[in-house]
Amino acid sequence: MTRARFVFFNVLLVTAMVLLSVSVLKAQGQPDYETIEVADNVYIFRYGGSQSMFLVTPEGVIATDPINAQASRVYLEEIRKLTSEPVRYVVYSHHHLDHVSGGAVFKEAGATFVAQRQAKAALLSLDSPNVVIPDLLVDDQSVLTLGGMELELNFVGRNHSDNSLVMRVPDAGVIFAVDFLPVRELPFRNFPDSYLLEYFESIDRVLAMDWDRMIAGHSRQGGIGTKDDIRALKVYLDELFALVRTANAEGQCFDQAFEEIQLPSVATDWIRQEFLPGNIERMCYFFRNGYR
Numbered sequence: 074m075t076r077a078r079f080v081f082f083n084v085l086l087v088t089a090m091v092l093l094s095v096s097v098l099k100a101q102g103q104p105d106y107e108t109i110e111v112a113d114n115v116y117i118f119r120y121g122g123s124q125s126m127f128l129v130t131p132e133g134v135i136a137t138d139p140i141n142a143q144a145s146r147v148y149l150e151e152i153r154k155l156t157s158e159p160v161r162y163v164v165y166s167h168h169h170l171d172h173v174s175g176g177a178v179f180k181e182a183g184a185t186f187v188a189q190r191q192a193k194a195a196l197l198s199l200d201s202p203n204v205v206i207p208d209l210l211v212d213d214q215s216v217l218t219l220g221g222m223e224l225e226l227n228f229v230g231r232n233h234s235d236n237s238l239v240m241r242v243p244d245a246g247v248i249f250a251v252d253f254l255p256v257r258e259l260p261f262r263n264f265p266d267s268y269l270l271e272y273f274e275s276i277d278r279v280l281a282m283d284w285d286r287m288i289a290g291h292s293r294q295g296g297i298g299t300k301d302d303i304r305a306l307k308v309y310l311d312e313l314f315a316l317v318r319t320a321n322a323e324g325q326c327f328d329q330a331f332e333e334i335q336l337p338s339v340a341t342d343w344i345r346q347e348f349l350p351g352n353i354e355r356m357c358y359f360f361r362n363g364y365r
Contacts, residue, residue: 130220145175251290
């Protein structure tokens, strides 16, 4: 497949996912979008099933993840209801198109775009006309300071991508972490693009940080988690990892593992349980390829 066709099909996939999220929320009687203040001057913008965080200060706004073109127009309108100050920065959580393909609206308004260094290379390789290439790059850690507020940008290692940033608002005890830390739901399918062992290490690094509440990148039941939620995710992953390791050693990967391995008890009331076979498949591949 050519690069152009690859980008085209990725854009179609992102669009379909957003439209599906909006349709589901309509069926559930929820609004298509909403803005919620979660701490002083710290907000969630939710569009369909996607969430972004933004900070409002006397000197301007720090926004994150412009989602897509349609969402970002609404996103800017929501910000304008709260402040007439300009959007100074837009920070990408990572390079995946369902979080970053709506940046043009904010770039036209004069924002500076920020991302982890490896995200720039990934976005350049995608060559998508819908993506604004970042202006400022972060290696391991950086801090944006605006109007008396700080947003700490942390690269905690490779997990769902090789360029995910965890954003922390120190004064509010809030972090924004996208895709690799789902709240009370199973990880997405077979961990696409993920680095499995480093994923576990990233979770430990996030738990070691000082925070009380986490805004997730997608919302199906709440969209705000605590350290207990992330500890439970780690228990789920550890237990499933051990079960799949044993299944592989007994020659049960793949088909028999799908039938024999049961959902770890910590996750019995989580959503997205249809992703369990994909989670097992990813771990089976990991062990089949010789990792221990």
